[in-house]
Amino acid sequence: MEEEPLGPEEIRAYEERRPAWRGYFQRTPVRWGLRAERGACVLLGPHGCTLGPEARPTACLLYPFEPAEQGWTLAVERSGSVAEARASGEPRCLAVEEARGRGALLRAFGIDVQTLTALGKRLRAEVRAHPHPRAPVKGVPVR
Numbered sequence: 001m002e003e004e005p006l007g008p009e010e011i012r013a014y015e016e017r018r019p020a021w022r023g024y025f026q027r028t029p030v031r032w033g034l035r036a037e038r039g040a041c042v043l044l045g046p047h048g049c050t051l052g053p054e055a056r057p058t059a060c061l062l063y064p065f066e067p068a069e070q071g072w073t074l075a076v077e078r079s080g081s082v083a084e085a086r087a088s089g090e091p092r093c094l095a096v097e098e099a100r101g102r103g104a105l106l107r108a109f110g111i112d113v114q115t116l117t118a119l120g121k122r123l124r125a126e127v128r129a130h131p132h133p134r135a136p137v138k139g140v141p142v143r
């Protein structure tokens with residue numbers, strides 16, 4: 001696990017781009033993330049994730065999808081669009097680039113909208129239950 005401390009402006013921008021994470025920073029100015037080495041998660045093996053689905057973080061189970069203000073979106077669309085993400089050079093999902101539409105992407109990942117919705121609810125519950133004991137961030141409004 002890695003900890004990334006964020007300032008109030010970074011927190012506002014983060015929660016703006018990722019509505020499902022709203023409230024996460026009420027109790028901590030630190031974002032938890034999986035440790036990466038040479039640009040990849042340390043849990044990534046030669047044949048994919050080394051964790052079974054039951055142990056995989058909810059955000060990983062959701063990827064490349066992500067809960068939005070209403071419904072769900074593609075994580076890469078935080079950049080604005082797939083084309084903008086490609087132009088920015090930020091890491092992105094090849095399946096998203098190659099898919100002909102969201103329906104094809106759902107089929108490619110073997111997931112349906114009901115499952116996405118359930119995972120989105122689980123993610124929001126985990127965000128609310130985030131146990132980090134650090135102080136709230138000054139200047140971040142309670143939502």
Ligand code: SF4
Binds near residue numbers: 034041043044056060
């Ligand atoms: S699915 Fe998640 S835990 Fe597994 S390798 Fe990818 S980022 Fe790491």
